[in-house]
Amino acid sequence: MHIKEEKVERHVLAVLVDNEAGILARIAGMFTARGYNIESLTVADISADHAISRITIATNGPPHVIEQIIAQLDRLVPVHSVRDLTEAGPHVQRELALVKVSGKGENRIEAMRLADVYRARVVDATTESFVFEITGAPDKIQTFVGLMREVGLVEVGRTGVVAIGRGPDAA
Amino acid sequence: MAEKSGAEILVQTLLDLGVDTVFGYPGGAVLPIYDALYDHPKIKHILVRHEQAATHAAEGYARSTGKPGVVLVTSGPGATNAVTGITDALMDSIPMVVITGQVATNLIGSDAFQEADTVGITRHCTKHNYLVKQPSDLAGVLTEAFHIATQGRPGPVVVDIPKNVQVAEAEFRSHNGKINPRYQPQIDGDFKAINEAAEMIMQAKAPILYTGGGIINSGPKASETLCQLAELLGAPVTSTLMGLGAFPASSEQWLGMLGMHGTFEANMAMNRADLVVCLGARFDDRITGRIDAFSPNSKKIHVDIDRSSVNKTIRVDLPVIGDVGRVMEQLLAVLKGRKFNAPDYEEWWARIKGWRATNCLAYPESKTEIMPQEAIRKLWEATHERDPIITTEVGQHQMWAAQHFDFEKPNKWLTSGGLGTMGYGLPAAIGAQLGDPDALVIDIAGEASIQMNIQELGTASQYRLPVKIFILNNEYMGMVRQWQELTYESRYSNSYSDSLPDFIKLAESYGWTGILIEDPSDLEAGINKMIETDGPVLVDCRVAKLANCFPMIPSGAAHTEMLLTPEDVKGTMDDNAKALV
Numbered sequence: 161m162h163i164k165e166e167k168v169e170r171h172v173l174a175v176l177v178d179n180e181a182g183i184l185a186r187i188a189g190m191f192t193a194r195g196y197n198i199e200s201l202t203v204a205d206i207s208a209d210h211a212i213s214r215i216t217i218a219t220n221g222p223p224h225v226i227e228q229i230i231a232q233l234d235r236l237v238p239v240h241s242v243r244d245l246t247e248a249g250p251h252v253q254r255e256l257a258l259v260k261v262s263g264k265g266e267n268r269i270e271a272m273r274l275a276d277v278y279r280a281r282v283v284d285a286t287t288e289s290f291v292f293e294i295t296g297a298p299d300k301i302q303t304f305v306g307l308m309r310e311v312g313l314v315e316v317g318r319t320g321v322v323a324i325g326r327g328p329d330a331a
Numbered sequence: 332m333a334e335k336s337g338a339e340i341l342v343q344t345l346l347d348l349g350v351d352t353v354f355g356y357p358g359g360a361v362l363p364i365y366d367a368l369y370d371h372p373k374i375k376h377i378l379v380r381h382e383q384a385a386t387h388a389a390e391g392y393a394r395s396t397g398k399p400g401v402v403l404v405t406s407g408p409g410a411t412n413a414v415t416g417i418t419d420a421l422m423d424s425i426p427m428v429v430i431t432g433q434v435a436t437n438l439i440g441s442d443a444f445q446e447a448d449t450v451g452i453t454r455h456c457t458k459h460n461y462l463v464k465q466p467s468d469l470a471g472v473l474t475e476a477f478h479i480a481t482q483g484r485p486g487p488v489v490v491d492i493p494k495n496v497q498v499a500e501a502e503f504r505s506h507n508g509k510i511n512p513r514y515q516p517q518i519d520g521d522f523k524a525i526n527e528a529a530e531m532i533m534q535a536k537a538p539i540l541y542t543g544g545g546i547i548n549s550g551p552k553a554s555e556t557l558c559q560l561a562e563l564l565g566a567p568v569t570s571t572l573m574g575l576g577a578f579p580a581s582s583e584q585w586l587g588m589l590g591m592h593g594t595f596e597a598n599m600a601m602n603r604a605d606l607v608v609c610l611g612a613r614f615d616d617r618i619t620g621r622i623d624a625f626s627p628n629s630k631k632i633h634v635d636i637d638r639s640s641v642n643k644t645i646r647v648d649l650p651v652i653g654d655v656g657r658v659m660e661q662l663l664a665v666l667k668g669r670k671f672n673a674p675d676y677e678e679w680w681a682r683i684k685g686w687r688a689t690n691c692l693a694y695p696e697s698k699t700e701i702m703p704q705e706a707i708r709k710l711w712e713a714t715h716e717r718d719p720i721i722t723t724e725v726g727q728h729q730m731w732a733a734q735h736f737d738f739e740k741p742n743k744w745l746t747s748g749g750l751g752t753m754g755y756g757l758p759a760a761i762g763a764q765l766g767d768p769d770a771l772v773i774d775i776a777g778e779a780s781i782q783m784n785i786q787e788l789g790t791a792s793q794y795r796l797p798v799k800i801f802i803l804n805n806e807y808m809g810m811v812r813q814w815q816e817l818t819y820e821s822r823y824s825n826s827y828s829d830s831l832p833d834f835i836k837l838a839e840s841y842g843w844t845g846i847l848i849e850d851p852s853d854l855e856a857g858i859n860k861m862i863e864t865d866g867p868v869l870v871d872c873r874v875a876k877l878a879n880c881f882p883m884i885p886s887g888a889a890h891t892e893m894l895l896t897p898e899d900v901k902g903t904m905d906d907n908a909k910a911l912v
Contacts, residue, residue, distance in 0.1 A: 161905075161906035161907055161910060178513070181462065182450060182454070182462070185451070185454065186454055189454055189455055190455065193455045224642060224646075227642060228639065228642075228643060231638045231639035231641070231643075232639050234638060234639070235637060235638065235639050236459075237458070237459040237479055237513065237514050238459075238513075240513075
């Protein structure tokens with residue numbers, strides 16, 4: 161007997177929740193308990209009175225699983241709303257990364273050149289290292305980090321995706 | 332305004348919320364609450380013998396009365412012992428509020444004596460849970476906890492209260508009656524969806540109503556509405572284990588339970604129907620059998636208050652989100668408004684008649700041994716006119732009870748369906764008896780299951796509860812043994828109930844009456860003696876040891892592949908089937 165795998169698609173969900181103790185554990189734990197995947201998860205307080213947080217979850221799964229993930233999130237008491245931005249249509253996804261490269265000579269020049277092409281900013285520099293700050297869609301970050309590997313990457317930190325729908329209306 | 336201690340606020344809020352019965356067990360971290368209870372005799376505290384039993388008793392109370400069950404236990408082992416019952420209530424959608432003591436806030440995280448991360452442990456086996464850090468939050472949190480436990484799809488809510496929060500004082504403001512705006516489940520079905528459902532019903536040639544525990548949870552009125560809907564439609568009705576009693580078993584339209592140990596006619600009708608109307612059920616794996624062969628030619632309407640139940644295992648054509656009782660009322664109104672006159676479904680009923688003719692619940696007779704099915708049937712004959720409340724443990728006896736005990740009314744059948752918890756029946760019977768002191772409450776048990784919460788004999792004695800236990804004693808964990816016979820060539824690994832106690836003496840030592848029934852000719856007399864004896868009675872009914880529960884859909888098989896008799900059993904199964912529970 162073999163265990164079959166299903167074809168998956170990636171979805172980005174925006175979840176508005178009460179900003180209360182344990183909410184992150186509740187959401188993350190629900191994903192583990194039901195065997196769902198989390199690619200990235202970001203959370204921050206977004207309301208003036210600090211009552212509401214927005215959680216952006218990049219997840220993947222077969223369509224019927226994505227549908228379940230949304231329904232399961234939605235039934236949690238502290239969850240106000242769940243929006244599937246991937247399903248809703250055009251939206252902007254952004255991620256920030258801090259990328260440290262070290263090296264001298266040609267590698268260092270090449271790193272700087274690539275950073276320029278990818279519009280990464282230098283936020284720290286020594287004679288043998290740079291820290292670049294880069295923002296963009298996840299695949300752009302992915303590509304940039306991949307290139308940096310060839311020119312002396314030593315460390316990378318990524319925020320995970322935040323996303324918002326295009327146009328004048330709130331999701 | 333005068334200040335009150337957290338414990339006082341808690342007890343006062345429980346009174347405001349109409350709580351009259353609490354199932355619990357004291358311990359260090361709840362002493363302040365127990366001290367406050369000492370001054371409030373209006374709240375009846377039932378002292379169980381193990382915290383798991385407190386949760387099942389609360390479930391039994393909730394399921395038979397429709398009111399939420401309330402549990403009070405201490406921190407650490409008190410809370411962890413309650414986890415099984417909390418999970419059981421989540422799986423079967425039972426309204427329950429569990430108050431757990433916790434070590435003082437300044438000790439949380441320090442591995443203090445009897446500390447456990449109760450909110451962490453119960454996060455995924457509750458509908459919601461809280462750690463209360465200020466006594467001023469208590470009234471609000473408890474009011475919300477009861478609201479969440481009882482509204483929408485019911486479930487258990489845990490409120491964890493550190494000991495210093497019970498002692499500290501705060502101003503008390505009653506929240507009585509105030510509805511929490513952040514949890515407002517949808518009650519009315521969407522009008523467009525109801526109309527579409529009516530349309531689908533009007534076009535059906537072979538419809539079936541597939542009902543579940545949601546109807547019981549919706550309240551007795553929903554059962555009445557179901558009867559009206561069934562009458563208008565003239566369609567056959569089947570039910571899950573959880574939904575038994577919502578529709579009278581004496582009705583001509585009743586097909587019996589469906590699923591793994593359901594009737595042949597119910598499963599065949601599900602398979603051949605052209606329209607399945609699912610009312611407050613959730614397409615559980617025990618119901619569907621093999622998913623890709625489940626009711627392949629039907630359109631499906633799914634009425635459920637929980638959106639996450641829709642399309643979870645079976646894709647449906649039309650989901651209707653709302654309270655099933657309310658949605659059925661809306662549907663009735665629309666159908667009547669359209670002057671719907673159901674066809675007589677002549678061909679459909681003729682086919683059903685054919686399936687019924689297999690007489691799938693028939694069992695071999697014996698003059699020397701008591702057949703377990705016969706024992707249930709006789710129990711029904713002797714008691715049904717009294718509208719008994721039946722609880723069960725888990726296993727063969729549970730399925731035989733579901734098959735052979737006919738229910739006419741809701742809230743009379745209390746069984747652990749989703750979680751399948753052995754040890755459920757006795758404490759549930761205690762809870763049900765407290766909810767209805769005059770009812771005849773019988774726990775139909777197996778000799779293995781009953782031992783899982785046997786200590787509760789003492790609780791029944793203490794509160795003079797006349798519950799009856801009817802043990803079908805076959806000296807085996809019968810369902811395990813049956814599966815080993817079906818799947819593992821009768822290699823009975825650890826399924827024999829060795830070293831059984833003398834149940835009669837055991838019962839007597841707790842002040843119960845014990846009755847032994849060994850001979851088929853004593854069966855009726857023994858049952859009658861049980862009913863006529865005042866106070867709690869335990870019956871040790873020795874039944875045929877190797878009887879199996881049929882009909883049965885083996886795991887991984889379709890509704891059309893039922894095993895009807897022992898002769899259909901092969902004794903082996905492929906790995907794919909073995910891997911299914």
